[in-house]
Amino acid sequence: MGSTPSLPAWEIRNLANTTGFTSEQIEILHRRFLHLTDGKTTMSKDCFDNIPDLDCNPIKSRIVNAFFDGRNLGLQTSGTVDEITFENFLTTLSFFQHMDDNHTKEDLEYYKNEKLQFLFRMYDTNGDGKITLEELREIVDELLSKTSNAEKTSSSIADAAMLEAANICVGQMIAKNPAKEQAINFWKAKPLCPGTDSLAGGKYELAS
Amino acid sequence: MLLMAAVAQVRVCSRISLVCLLLGSWALLSVCSGTPASASASEANKSDSSRSVSRNKSVKAFPVVTVDFGHVRSPFVVALWILLASVLKLGFHFLPKVSTIVPESCVLVCVGLIVGGLLKAVGETPPILKADVFFFYLLPPIILDAGYFLPTRPFSENLGTILSFAVLGTLWNAAFVGLLLFAVCQIQGSGLQHITLLPNLLFGSIISAVDPVAVLAVFEEIHINELLHILVFGESLLNDAVTVVLYHLLEEYASDPEIGAKEIILGILSFFVVALGGIFVGIFYGLIAAFTSRFTSRIRVIEPLFVFLYSYMAYLCSEIFHLSGIMALISCGVIMRPYVEANISHKSHTTIKYFLKMWSSVSETLIFIFLGVSTLAGQHEWNWIFISCTVMFCLIGRVLGVLGLTLILNRFRIVKLTPKDQFIISYGGLRGAIAFSLGYLLRESFPRTLFLTAIITVIFFTVFVQGMTIRPLVELLAVKKKQDSKRSINEEIHTQFLDHLLTGIEDVCGHYGHHHWKDKLNRFNKKYVKKCLISGERSKEPQLIAFYHKMEMKNAIEMVVSGGLPKLPSSVSIQHVQRKDTLTERLLPTLTKEREEEVRKILRENLQKTRQRLRSYNRHTLIADPYEDQWNQILLKRQRLRSLDPRGSTYLTVPTAGRGSPPEQKPAESDATYFEPRDPTSDLPSITVDLASPFSSESVETQNKGAVPGEDKGIVFSAKNPTNDENGSPNQRMQRFVSDPGPDNKPNDHFQS
Numbered sequence: 001m002g003s004t005p006s007l008p009a010w011e012i013r014n015l016a017n018t019t020g021f022t023s024e025q026i027e028i029l030h031r032r033f034l035h036l037t038d039g040k041t042t043m044s045k046d047c048f049d050n051i052p053d054l055d056c057n058p059i060k061s062r063i064v065n066a067f068f069d070g071r072n073l074g075l076q077t078s079g080t081v082d083e084i085t086f087e088n089f090l091t092t093l094s095f096f097q098h099m100d101d102n103h104t105k106e107d108l109e110y111y112k113n114e115k116l117q118f119l120f121r122m123y124d125t126n127g128d129g130k131i132t133l134e135e136l137r138e139i140v141d142e143l144l145s146k147t148s149n150a151e152k153t154s155s156s157i158a159d160a161a162m163l164e165a166a167n168i169c170v171g172q173m174i175a176k177n178p179a180k181e182q183a184i185n186f187w188k189a190k191p192l193c194p195g196t197d198s199l200a201g202g203k204y205e206l207a208s
Numbered sequence: 209m210l211l212m213a214a215v216a217q218v219r220v221c222s223r224i225s226l227v228c229l230l231l232g233s234w235a236l237l238s239v240c241s242g243t244p245a246s247a248s249a250s251e252a253n254k255s256d257s258s259r260s261v262s263r264n265k266s267v268k269a270f271p272v273v274t275v276d277f278g279h280v281r282s283p284f285v286v287a288l289w290i291l292l293a294s295v296l297k298l299g300f301h302f303l304p305k306v307s308t309i310v311p312e313s314c315v316l317v318c319v320g321l322i323v324g325g326l327l328k329a330v331g332e333t334p335p336i337l338k339a340d341v342f343f344f345y346l347l348p349p350i351i352l353d354a355g356y357f358l359p360t361r362p363f364s365e366n367l368g369t370i371l372s373f374a375v376l377g378t379l380w381n382a383a384f385v386g387l388l389l390f391a392v393c394q395i396q397g398s399g400l401q402h403i404t405l406l407p408n409l410l411f412g413s414i415i416s417a418v419d420p421v422a423v424l425a426v427f428e429e430i431h432i433n434e435l436l437h438i439l440v441f442g443e444s445l446l447n448d449a450v451t452v453v454l455y456h457l458l459e460e461y462a463s464d465p466e467i468g469a470k471e472i473i474l475g476i477l478s479f480f481v482v483a484l485g486g487i488f489v490g491i492f493y494g495l496i497a498a499f500t501s502r503f504t505s506r507i508r509v510i511e512p513l514f515v516f517l518y519s520y521m522a523y524l525c526s527e528i529f530h531l532s533g534i535m536a537l538i539s540c541g542v543i544m545r546p547y548v549e550a551n552i553s554h555k556s557h558t559t560i561k562y563f564l565k566m567w568s569s570v571s572e573t574l575i576f577i578f579l580g581v582s583t584l585a586g587q588h589e590w591n592w593i594f595i596s597c598t599v600m601f602c603l604i605g606r607v608l609g610v611l612g613l614t615l616i617l618n619r620f621r622i623v624k625l626t627p628k629d630q631f632i633i634s635y636g637g638l639r640g641a642i643a644f645s646l647g648y649l650l651r652e653s654f655p656r657t658l659f660l661t662a663i664i665t666v667i668f669f670t671v672f673v674q675g676m677t678i679r680p681l682v683e684l685l686a687v688k689k690k691q692d693s694k695r696s697i698n699e700e701i702h703t704q705f706l707d708h709l710l711t712g713i714e715d716v717c718g719h720y721g722h723h724h725w726k727d728k729l730n731r732f733n734k735k736y737v738k739k740c741l742i743s744g745e746r747s748k749e750p751q752l753i754a755f756y757h758k759m760e761m762k763n764a765i766e767m768v769v770s771g772g773l774p775k776l777p778s779s780v781s782i783q784h785v786q787r788k789d790t791l792t793e794r795l796l797p798t799l800t801k802e803r804e805e806e807v808r809k810i811l812r813e814n815l816q817k818t819r820q821r822l823r824s825y826n827r828h829t830l831i832a833d834p835y836e837d838q839w840n841q842i843l844l845k846r847q848r849l850r851s852l853d854p855r856g857s858t859y860l861t862v863p864t865a866g867r868g869s870p871p872e873q874k875p876a877e878s879d880a881t882y883f884e885p886r887d888p889t890s891d892l893p894s895i896t897v898d899l900a901s902p903f904s905s906e907s908v909e910t911q912n913k914g915a916v917p918g919e920d921k922g923i924v925f926s927a928k929n930p931t932n933d934e935n936g937s938p939n940q941r942m943q944r945f946v947s948d949p950g951p952d953n954k955p956n957d958h959f960q961s
Contacts, residue, residue: 015380035718048716051716053715054712056727056731057712057715059708059712060712061707062709063709063712063713063716090219093717096710136701138703139701140701141345143704143705143750143752144750153753153756156756157752157753160697160759161696161697161698164696164698179338181367
């Protein structure tokens with residue numbers, strides 16, 4: 001830990017302004033970043049293989065891709081990048097921040113929307129702005145991927161899920177609006193996570 | 209005859225019927241309690257006469273009719289009380305105005321007061337709620353019901369908050385009330401100087417515990433949101449450990465003039481022993497119950513019995529060691545439930561659910577009635593200062609405790625507790641029968657009657673005043689109510705996804721948080737525990753699939769019960785929905801009632817004839833009872849069938865899945881029970897009969913016009929061709945429901961039997 005280069009103070013301040021983390025949080029994350037990349041300044045996808053616990057995660061590839069997704073990083077291109085800097089790393093993680101009540105109502109709405117967009121992009125792998133049935137099926141497949149005998153049920157589960165969503169937004173469903181609207185409406189309508197998920201005691205939280 | 213008179217007038221004046229019922233029951237009770245004297249006398253006479261018979265051999269007529277009540281007395285009285293309680297519960301719901309204003313618990317306490325008063329007026333001593341009866345027979349069903357159906361997710365998420373309210377909140381309340389009352393007792397002229405510090409503290413600890421029975425009774429009716437409900441309710445369950453420890457500790461040392469550090473340390477140690485010991489006993493019995501349920505596949509009938517008995521044994525075992533019985537019951541239920549539910553049959557699950565609900569409902573009713581009766585039964589000592597101060601300090605102490613704790617807790621919580629929440633939590637701190645029973649168990653060396661009077665006053669105050677006013681207050685403050693939505697498959701998918709996502713992010717950050725440990729626990733559970741405790745294939749079934757099957761079953765049963773259109777078609781192929789642009793309005797059509805009746809009549813007439821002519825069927829497929837245990841087989845068969853046509857073509861999805869044609873949203877699951885598909889490899893759909901569902905109006909019209917139901921041909925359906933745009937897709941023609949399983953060569957037009 002002693003030999004890792006630390007960020008200059010101005011850079012920390014910059015990052016704090018753009019991403020909303022505090023300075024200690026940024027320092028801790030920087031140390032973690034360097035640990036994962038073995039001292040390099042950019043991170044590639046196989047850096048994530050160093051994390052043993054992540055291997056058991058069924059949606060590991062999606063999580064890793066989310067870090068490299070151009071849309072999350074605010075780039076105009078919708079493809080994936082190969083390497084990310086520390087700033088990109090922080091940008092992605094900033095989606096999981098907790099919004100405390102100091103912000104205005106529009107701000108809170110905006111952040112909530114951003115988080116939902118992030119989630120949506122994780123579902124929408126081909127980047128066309130819609131969640132199709134195929135993509136849902138893939139998700140269900142991944143969630144069930146650790147079991148052996150689930151192929152047929154996963155498609156029916158995905159069908160059922162899509163139909164439920166259709167029932168919630170009856171009338172909007174007929175392929176006119178992108179499924180994004182509907183999915184976001186759906187997520188807003190249903191109490192997804194009651195907002196009590198916390199990643200670190202106060203550090204990163206995803207409240208929806 | 210009183211009852212009959214009551215029934216006759218029930219519509220006009222139900223209050224009179226209630227009073228008549230009460231009088232009738234009172235009459236019976238007095239008769240019951242009065243007859244032991246006469247019964248014993250008659251017994252004595254009989255024994256005398258029989259002895260005289262044997263001695264004198266005098267001729268005595270064989271008694272054709274004898275009255276021997278003493279023989280049956282105790283079960284009779286018990287059964288009568290329970291019957292009275294249940295009938296009163298019935299009557300309560302016939303008075304709509306009353307049931308909206310007054311919570312059930314208040315009415316029951318009032319009834320208890322009336323009955324007690326009547327009994328006293330007659331001259332009998334009304335029965336008191338004995339602590340044994342309460343703790344061994346009346347309390348366990350309620351706690352088991354609460355524990356078995358405890359919503360684990362919100363409970364585990366808010367566990368820190370609940371624990372701090374339960375432990376710290378109760379300790380604070382006990383100290384606050386006890387110390388302040390001691391100060392009050394020192395006031396000259398109050399006549400209370402004889403009560404020293406420790407009895408006051410003991411009283412404080414008895415009165416400070418929030419009661420789960422009262423909380424359940426009141427909160428069930430106001431339907432507040434899940435978070436508040438679980439906070440108050442969880443607190444009322446978990447504070448049992450604190451109450452037990454404080455009670456025993458202070459009772460032991462009340463005679464001791466001094467308490468040193470040693471006693472306090474022992475007390476803290478004993479708290480951990482009591483709490484953790486209770487939990488371990490519960491876990492132990494829960495695991496044994498889960499393991500036993502693995503082998504019950506041959507005798508399904510006694511499955512519920514294992515659940516009840518193991519839980520009761522957990523409770524009794526923990527009572528042996530003076531551990532917290534309530535925590536044992538809760539942990540037993542929570543541990544047992546996921547494994548037992550995976551092992552037992554659907555009917556057993558329903559049985560367990562309804563037995564638990566029934567027992568807990570009866571227990572609750574009895575507890576409240578007995579509270580009322582016992583109020584009049586015992587002696588009372590009324591001391592204005594003591595009692596009014598008790599009530600005041602309880603209220604103030606609760607409010608201060610909640611406020612203080614929330615200030616600290618909100619720094620650690622993500623979803624903060626708003627002042628509205630805090631108000632409801634403090635207002636919902638109801639006291640109940642546990643406090644009464646604990647007070648009843650006090651030794652005579654304490655000022656027992658005074659304490660009992662005070663306890664009863666506080667209970668009445670919380671149950672009546674707080675219980676009655678909490679509902680309008682909830683409305684006034686616009687507290688969020690419980691969202692009555694079924695848990696949907698989408699929610700399940702998203703929740704699991706989010707769980708994995710957050711765990712992954714935690715891993716990336718290198719932080720071992722809440723999600724990390726939960727994920728580890730889940731993986732351990734899946735890898736080792738489930739294999740031991742769940743029988744057969746179910747042990748490998750992931751949660752999503754289990755949830756999906758459960759939902760399908762629920763939908764199916766709903767459809768059969770309602771006999772009509774489903775509200776949520778479970779898995780019709782999406783392609784239909786996407787194709788039917790013009791039919792979106794008809795996604796969920798409604799049939800008028802007469803039309804439905806007509807359709808059903810026609811079906812019944814026709815199908816009864818054709819049933820005998822079926823060439824191939826077996827016993828299982830014709831039974832119109834989706835509750836059979838072969839349910840899983842049928843689901844599997846259907847899935848296999850769907851898998852045989854991977855294109856998911858419109859032909860197959862409509863009838864094979866038996867989901868019905870999507871535009872009409874026919875009820876799905878019941879179809880599959882009727883027929884096994886004869887030729888699964890063919891491209892043709894298997895034809896299913898759906899006895900439970902009405903047909904669409906269009907197809908019935910066609911049938912009426914074209915078919916000849918009178919002939920012995922069964923139902924003949926011709927394809928609907930009137931409007932081409934609607935019937936453009938071939939699946940529209942596939943929705944014919946006929947009785948013959950054999951598909952014809954011309955699948956398009958006619959299906960004849």
